[in-house]
Amino acid sequence: MVRLNVNGKEHxxxxxxxxxxxxxxxxDHLGLVGTKFxxxxxxxxxxTVQLNGRPIRSCTTPSSAAEGQAIRTIESLAADGILHxxxxxxxxxxxxxxxxxxAGQLMSAAALLARNSSPSDADIDSAMRGNxxxxxxxxxxxxxxxxxxxxxxxxx
Amino acid sequence: xxxxxxxxxxxNLKAVVREVEASLDAARRQDVSRRTFLKLTGLAGGGLTLxxxxxxxxxxxxxxATGEFAPNAFLTIxxxxxxxxxxxxxxVGQGIKTAFPMIVxxxxxxxxxxxxxxxxxxxEAVYGRQAAGGSRSxxxxxxxxxxxxxxxxxxxxxxxxxxxxxxxxxxxxANSIVTHDATGRQLxxxxxxxxxxxxxxxxxxxLMLKARDDYRLIGKRITGVDNEKIVTGQPLFGIDTTLPxxxxxxxxxxxxxxxxxxxxNFDEIRSLPGVQDAFALEGNDTVTELMPGVAIxxxxxxxxxxxxxxxxxxxxxxxxxxxSWSGLVEQAQGLSLQTGSxxxxxxxxxxxxFEGADQTLEAxxxxxxxxxxxxxxxxxxxWYRDGGIEIWAPSQTPQRAIQNVANVLSIPEERVxxxxxxxxxxxGRRLLNDYVCEVAAIAREVGVPVKLQWSREDDMAHDFYRPxxxxxxxxxxxxxxxxxxxxxxxxxxxxxxxxxxSGGETRGGEFPEGLLDNFRLTQSxxxxxxxxxPWRAPRSNAIAFAVQSFYHELAVAAGRDHLEMLLEIMGxxxxxxxxxxxxxxxxxxxxxxxxxxxxxxxxxxxPPGRGLxxxxxxxxAGHFAEVADVSVDGNRxxxxxxxxxxxxxxxxxxxxxAENQCQGAVMDGLSTMLGLEITMENGRVQQSNFHQYPLMRxxxxxxxxxxxxxxxxxxxxxxxxxxxxxxxxxxxxxxAATGHRVRxxxxxxxxxxx
Numbered sequence: 001m002v003r004l005n006v007n008g009k010e011h012x013x014x015x016x017x018x019x020x021x022x023x024x025x026x027x028d029h030l031g032l033v034g035t036k037f038x039x040x041x042x043x044x045x046x047x048t049v050q051l052n053g054r055p056i057r058s059c060t061t062p063s064s065a066a067e068g069q070a071i072r073t074i075e076s077l078a079a080d081g082i083l084h085x086x087x088x089x090x091x092x093x094x095x096x097x098x099x100x101x102x103a104g105q106l107m108s109a110a111a112l113l114a115r116n117s118s119p120s121d122a123d124i125d126s127a128m129r130g131n132x133x134x135x136x137x138x139x140x141x142x143x144x145x146x147x148x149x150x151x152x153x154x155x156x
Numbered sequence: 157x158x159x160x161x162x163x164x165x166x167x168n169l170k171a172v173v174r175e176v177e178a179s180l181d182a183a184r185r186q187d188v189s190r191r192t193f194l195k196l197t198g199l200a201g202g203g204l205t206l207x208x209x210x211x212x213x214x215x216x217x218x219x220x221a222t223g224e225f226a227p228n229a230f231l232t233i234x235x236x237x238x239x240x241x242x243x244x245x246x247x248v249g250q251g252i253k254t255a256f257p258m259i260v261x262x263x264x265x266x267x268x269x270x271x272x273x274x275x276x277x278x279x280e281a282v283y284g285r286q287a288a289g290g291s292r293s294x295x296x297x298x299x300x301x302x303x304x305x306x307x308x309x310x311x312x313x314x315x316x317x318x319x320x321x322x323x324x325x326x327x328x329x330a331n332s333i334v335t336h337d338a339t340g341r342q343l344x345x346x347x348x349x350x351x352x353x354x355x356x357x358x359x360x361x362x363l364m365l366k367a368r369d370d371y372r373l374i375g376k377r378i379t380g381v382d383n384e385k386i387v388t389g390q391p392l393f394g395i396d397t398t399l400p401x402x403x404x405x406x407x408x409x410x411x412x413x414x415x416x417x418x419x420x421n422f423d424e425i426r427s428l429p430g431v432q433d434a435f436a437l438e439g440n441d442t443v444t445e446l447m448p449g450v451a452i453x454x455x456x457x458x459x460x461x462x463x464x465x466x467x468x469x470x471x472x473x474x475x476x477x478x479x480s481w482s483g484l485v486e487q488a489q490g491l492s493l494q495t496g497s498x499x500x501x502x503x504x505x506x507x508x509x510f511e512g513a514d515q516t517l518e519a520x521x522x523x524x525x526x527x528x529x530x531x532x533x534x535x536x537x538x539w540y541r542d543g544g545i546e547i548w549a550p551s552q553t554p555q556r557a558i559q560n561v562a563n564v565l566s567i568p569e570e571r572v573x574x575x576x577x578x579x580x581x582x583x584g585r586r587l588l589n590d591y592v593c594e595v596a597a598i599a600r601e602v603g604v605p606v607k608l609q610w611s612r613e614d615d616m617a618h619d620f621y622r623p624x625x626x627x628x629x630x631x632x633x634x635x636x637x638x639x640x641x642x643x644x645x646x647x648x649x650x651x652x653x654x655x656x657x658s659g660g661e662t663r664g665g666e667f668p669e670g671l672l673d674n675f676r677l678t679q680s681x682x683x684x685x686x687x688x689x690p691w692r693a694p695r696s697n698a699i700a701f702a703v704q705s706f707y708h709e710l711a712v713a714a715g716r717d718h719l720e721m722l723l724e725i726m727g728x729x730x731x732x733x734x735x736x737x738x739x740x741x742x743x744x745x746x747x748x749x750x751x752x753x754x755x756x757x758x759x760x761x762x763p764p765g766r767g768l769x770x771x772x773x774x775x776x777a778g779h780f781a782e783v784a785d786v787s788v789d790g791n792r793x794x795x796x797x798x799x800x801x802x803x804x805x806x807x808x809x810x811x812x813x814a815e816n817q818c819q820g821a822v823m824d825g826l827s828t829m830l831g832l833e834i835t836m837e838n839g840r841v842q843q844s845n846f847h848q849y850p851l852m853r854x855x856x857x858x859x860x861x862x863x864x865x866x867x868x869x870x871x872x873x874x875x876x877x878x879x880x881x882x883x884x885x886x887x888x889x890x891x892a893a894t895g896h897r898v899r900x901x902x903x904x905x906x907x908x909x910x
Contacts, residue, residue, distance in 0.1 A: 017429065024458040028404070033396040034389020036580070038531050039612040040461075043846035046531055074389030087387040094379040094812040097820055098249030099386035099393075100531045100580030106387060125855035132846065134531040134581045135249050136823020137816070138857035 002063045006030060007076035018064035023047045025063045026073060034074035034103045038132070045131030048104035049073050055111040055130075074103035077110060085151045086110055089144040097135035105131045109145050118149050158475035159414040159685035159839070164652030168444035168560065169620075169689065172587045173658050175553060176290030176690050230276075230304040231260055233312075237332060237346025239266050242276035244283040245293050246552055247382070248582040249820075250875040251813030252293050254381045256301055258809055262373045263305030263366060265329035266345070273381040278554040278574045288552040288579075289587050289690065291776040291873025294809065295737065298871055306363040308352075315352040316343050330372070368807060368868070375866070377812035382578060394550030394577040397537040399605035403432060406460040407594045407608060408467055409449040411617055412839030413687060414476040416448045420469040425452055428466060430459025437597050443687050444620075445593040446564050453602055457609050464611075477685035477839030481525070481624070487682050488647045492520050492628040496645040496678025501664050504674035509641025513632030517713055520628050521702035523901040524833040525621045527841075528691060529849060532580025534591035534610040538599035544571035545596055550579040552586040560589045561596045583824070584659075584690040588620050613844045620689030621834050623649050623660035627702040637714035639725060641674035644703070649688070650681035657688045661695060667703045667773065670732045670740065671725045686836055692824060693876035696775035701829070701901060704771040704884030709897065718770050718888065719753050737777045737872055744804045745772060747865055749781040752802035755863055756783035765789065767892025771884035778877025779804045782822070784858075786889035792908045796826060796858040796886065801878055806871040808864050817874040819860040825882030827852035831904040856910040 002018045002025065004011045013029055026032045026049070035058055038046030042057040049058045050072040077084045083091075086109050096102050105128065112119055112127040119127070124145050133141070163169065232240045241260050247253035257273045260266075278286055285296060309329055316334040317324040320341060328335050332345040368374075385392050410416070417436040425434040433453045439446035450469055454460040510516050537548040545565065551557045554574050562569040579586060595608035610618075626647035634640040648660040656662070662677065669675055691697060707725075711718040729743025749772050753759075756768060766787040773780055785797040801818045808814045831850050835842050843849045887898040890908070898906055 020456075020458045024456060028456045028458070031398065032389070033391050033398065036393075036531075037395065037457075037533065037609070039846050041612070041845050041847065044531065044851075074387075078388055083384075083387070090387045091379050091383045094377065094383065094816065096249075096380055096383055096386045097251070097816055098531070098579060098581040099380075099382065102386050103389045129853045129855045132531065132851050132853065133823075134529060134583075134851060135816075136820040136827070136852075136857070138823060138854040139819055139860055140816070141854065 003067055004063060004071060005069065006032065006071045007073060016063065019062050021059050022049070022061045022063045022066050022071070023058040026058060032073050032075050036100055036103055038101070043132070044101070045108065046101050046104045048107040048131060050107055050111055053111060053114055055108045074107060077106060084110060085148040086113065086144065089148040089151070093140045093144040093147065095137050095140040095144050097137055101131060101133045105133065105141055109141070112145070113149055113152060117153055119145065159477040160651040160683055162414060162441060163443060163657070163685065163687060166442055166444050168442070168556070168588060169658045171556065172553065172690065173661070175287060175556070175587065176292070176694060231264070231308060233308065233345050233349040233352070235346050235349050237270055237344055238272060239264070239270045239332070239345070240272050240274060243273055244276040244286050245297070246286070246288040246554060246576055246579055247275070248288045248552055248579040248586065250288060250293070251380060251810060251816065252288065254378055255294065255809040255813055256297065257381065258373055258378060259298065259301040260305040262371055263302045264309045265331070265372070267332040268373055268378065270332050275576050278558065278576055280555050286555055288582065289584065291778065291876045293873060295777065295870060295872045302365050303360050303363055306365055307358055307360065310358045310363060311352040311355050312345055312348045314355050315348045319343065319351065374807065374809050375811060378810050379812065392578040393532055393580050394537070394548060395532055395535045395580070395609070397548040397577065397607060399537065399539060402537070402605040402607055403453050403455060403602060404457045404460050405451055405453045405595065405598050405606050405608045406464050406611070407449050407451050407598065408464060408469065409447050409618060410471045410473065410476055412473055412476040412478070413443060413618070413685065414447070415471040415473045416475070417450060418470040418472045420450050420467060425463050425467055428463045430454045430456055431463045433602070435601060440564055444588045444590055445560050446590070446597055449594070451598045451601070453598065453606065460609070461611060473839070477836070479684060479686045479836045479839050481835040481837065484682055484684070485522070488522070488626040491647050491680045492626060492645065496647070496680045498679045499676065500662060500679050501669060501675060501677040503676070506641045506643050506674045506676040509674035510630070510632045512634070513640055514635045514637070515713055516630060516632045517709055518628070518630045519706055519709060519899055520626065521705065521899045522624065522626045523698045523701060524624045524835070525686070526691065526828055526832050527616055527619045527621055527834050527843070527849060528583040528585035529616065529851065530581030530583060530585055533612055533615045535608060536592045536595040537605065537607040538595045539605040540596070540599040540603060543567060544573070545599060546573045546575070547592060547596065548575045548577055549592050550577045550586060551589055551592055552579065552582045553589065557589040557592045560593050564593045565596055565600060583692045584694065585619060588689055590618070612846070616843055616845065616849060617841050620658070620687045622691030622697065623657055623684070623688040625660060625698055627699070629702065629706045631706065631710055633710060633714050637716050639668065639672055639710060642668055642672060643676045645678050645680065647680045647682065649684035651684060653681070653683065656681060657684055659688045659690050659694050662699065665739065666696065666699050668707065668725060671727070671742070685839065692821070693775050693879045696773060696880040700771065700773040700775070700880035701883040701887065704773060704881065705887045705898070708769070708884070708888040708891065712891070719749065719758055722749055722770065722772060737870055740774045741779065744779045744865070744867060744869070745774060748772070748779050748802040748804050751863055751865060752781035752783050752800050755802065755861060756785065756800035758783060765893055767889045769885045769887065769889025769892055771881040771888060773877070773880040775880050776876040777805070777872035778874065780878050780881050782881040782885040784882070784885040784889040786886060786893055788890060788893045792906070794890070794903070794908055794910050796856070798859045798861060799882065799885070801860060801862045802865065803862070803878055804865040804867050805874055805877065806869040807866050809871060814864065814874050815862045818862040818878040821876070821878035822860045822882050823852060823857060825879045826858070826886065829883045829886060829901050829903055830910055831902045833902050
């Protein structure tokens, strides 16, 4: 049995073994397939979600370790149908190619902007280096993060 | 030998090479000649739907008359003004799902904001070729898509002109509106859709297609049509497929290709939590379809993956690969001392050129096997029932997947329905449909919907790798410092001793063939049992490194400027085969070389330890030149500051997507050359996950500056041709910065890091 708070909603999953990685609970049991499987070893970052606002690799995090904490996935990055500035910037800059890594990229980027409202290129590289993009969209990821940071700064 | 023979007779490996290599012009002709239009009416909303029917016009008309033809349409205009455009080819990250509808919408004069895009059904009779590979989608579909849009536009204009009682040539279109220019009267496409649907479909030959100056949409930066779904995490990819009552599966094959299951601890596996069944599949001894293995079926992905850690299989490896990369390298080094056993090309007299030369140079270049490693591990979902099967597949070749599955299950192709999903990266890997066949065979056993999920380790162990290769090069310079003779002994691999492996062929036409009088290409082949296949820009992705680096070596030896010497060998602007976009045009080459050099500041003084490197390559109908700006410190740590790309693929459809492909090709090329290498010993691939296959990360990503020359030649694809020049440009820059010549990839072999 595992009890998880995902995107503000409590879930009690009687049939799930608490050692199951959070990734597979999200995808197979809760139907939240936005979080992606890439490597299973914490190398690629496709499975990145936020735990109490910190980016974590859900493929190597047992769900028991996430109990009683706030789990946030890509499905809740847009609040009340309004895209997060990062999501809007991702669309504006046409960041995705295949798009598979982008949910993880966005969850890492959102955690970065939450703690650093105007990151430098070096800050971005340091915060985002855990997220592989096989298509090589890195240049646009940097540009979109800067662009979202400006919008957030402008709104503050 | 058995393992190599198995690959030699694999029908799909050869077919897939044809798929990505077939002449672009032939593809165009085929799609055009067999095409006719079919109008579909009576759909919900009473709008105008246009489809193509590939085949006999009389069949099309009879089906139109009965209204029984399935609505496999290219576009539908509804009375509410919404426009639905189907994208017929798989979206793998190359941007086709945005580019194809843009071409239709351009000729239709649609307001892009009214356009919605859906993935079309897979049906060869309606859509012709549906595949993503060889940078062939745009060239093979350009005319077809433009005519679809133009036909619908002509019908809408006719409908308006009839309503107004004015000639059609007094009407113009823009933004989904027909305007009578003299009176300013307007009707929207939505208002016209129903009456347009009652008009005859124009003959494709009568359509007026736009001149490039009139384009409003093509050439602009348009964001991807799936981007909102991607950034909000909505289901799109194969791995996201969820069906009612679905179960999950893993499939374990022998780590050495070709091993068979003697026995396994099935009872123990079946007793594990969440596991429903475990069984062996014999397969059809075809690596591209179904090889022997053990399937574990369970009630979640994790149940099957964690059960695998307890799986013990007794493999019979008597017919499995025993390949050893270190052994193959040794053999290649031995062979490099002599001329190749087979002569592929022999023009002029190379010996004479070498004898009369001012100087001759020799060099031995080599590169390793690499994996495709798309970020979405292979997966597929299938539901077998009543003697037929329904499949949800992230495949680059869905039509071939249907044939593969029909073959594996011994059922007619008509009983296989395939739904195309978005694909989380392919790079050529998903041209082969082994994972589709595996889930099909598992689905027949379980009888309920089942999703097969490969692990990353499965993906890295069971790829169709880009084969490594070796080039023993020799060339001569005459008294004026001009290239006078060139010989390449290419050492590649074979499964059967007769023809090279997939992705390890040379077909001639690679630089500098055709650009000098004395040219010889010979070939030797080493026997290989490891599966190989096309990898982004097949052949060229590796050959370019050797030949464009070596040409720079010659410039250095001649004491000449590399740019000047590269322009010199292109010579007078000429098309080496007039009218064939698959063949080098030296004029287009020279222009991109000059543009890349100018944009990169070629010739500017740079501090010690920093250098610019230039390379050009022509592949997949694209002319590309690249300049890399690289610093190297005393510990051989590289900083790639910038890569300037100049390309000519004719008119650009989606500027954002086009730049994305070039930026991605540079990152892919750099990532691969820095430290990626697949090695095998005793038939087993030694790398298992990204810690041993270190794809480049954002902190090492250079700025990529992309420039296009939008010539009037027919548009061609962009998935591949920007990749090949990257490796030699970087290596030439390293030489300029340090005086060290890189002749072996990856760079980590020479002690370079980032």
